[in-house]
Amino acid sequence: MSVFLTGFPGFLGSALVGRLLDRTDRIDCLVQSKYRDDAARRAAELAGDDWEADIALHEGDITDPRLGLSEETYDRLAGDAEEAFHFAAVYDLGVEAELAERVNVDGTRHVLDFAEAADARLHHVSTCYVSGRYDGVFTEEMLREGQSFTNHYEETKFRAEVAVRERMAEGLSATIYRPAITVGDSRTGETQKYDGPYHVIRYLLRQPRVAVLFTPLGASDTELNVVPRDYVVDAIDALSRMDRSAGVTYNLCDPHPPTAVEAQRVLAEAAGRRVVSVPTTQSLLERLLSAGPVRAATGFDPAVVPYYTHPTRYVAPNARRDLSGTGVSPPPFAAYAPALVEFVREHPDISSAAMT
Structure with a gap:
């Protein structure tokens, strides 16, 4: 069996791969062709010279309905995947509308299709800023609040999460993680x-x-509201191992920013x-x-x-409750x-x- 992951060798996705090595036979990473060499180097850093025994790199593209994979590869990966982690997105406040739409919205829909074909649990990485410029406290249950958006990044990540929640309502097993502004490792x-x-x-x-x-x-x-990468990755790793986190949204934010x-x-x-x-x-x-x-x-x-x-403040009672006792919490x-x-x-x- 395998875990399927998009967004490798990106900032968060590559860090999580190291945490996933102990929980599956293989990690199947969808990689853009232009990052194939970077992905191979990163995989070797994480798993050693024999990394190909644990990590498989598949050149593809989430903007394609079949993820840029051959029909045979797509079907094989869908047949093996028990979980899918969706990190791939354009993380850029100045992104143009067309690119943001193709990657953040269409790409998420294509990953949702894959997760449904695989009957796999989806772990979707969203952002606290699906809130847009909501004036007040934005909880983990909130999403469609009539908010305005500062840029195409916020708006398309909002629409991507809407698509995930719609599939969840139709029966897809999924967990949504919303990191706040994510910076480097705290250590x-x-x-x-x-x-x-x-x-x-x-x-x-x-x-x-x-x-x-x-x-x-x-x-x-x-x-x-800023959080370090290690907190975000540790939280996703810990929460994704819990059966009770299925169907839950987590704001991964600083409680005292x-x-x-x-x-x-x-x-x-x-x-x-x-x-x-x-x-x-x-x-x-x-x-x-x-x-x-x-x-x-x-x-x-x-x-x-x-x-x-x-104008928005973020609270995270779901994250605080389910991470209690794990030792995972955001440092000041x-x-x-x-x-x-x-x-x-x-x-x-x-x-x-x-x-x-």
């Missing part, structure tokens, strides 16, 4: 790309002892910098950062600015911020580009 700081909070870190490290940061009005009251201003201060302290915050409006800051010279000088992506005034942001900063300091050349 080593290791990450695959620099986006989100990393724009702040890279900017701070380029400044002298004092760093000037323009901050949108309202940032001091806005929660910035810092505000956006507090997060900046924590990162500045870790970088050895003092921040001078200059209040401004969100619209003005977005216009400034959209100008080529300003964006080049600061390294900030204007797509992150709305998250400094994000201040506890691992120094590891994130140090990793960026030691690895300045990592890209901010998403895998597409």
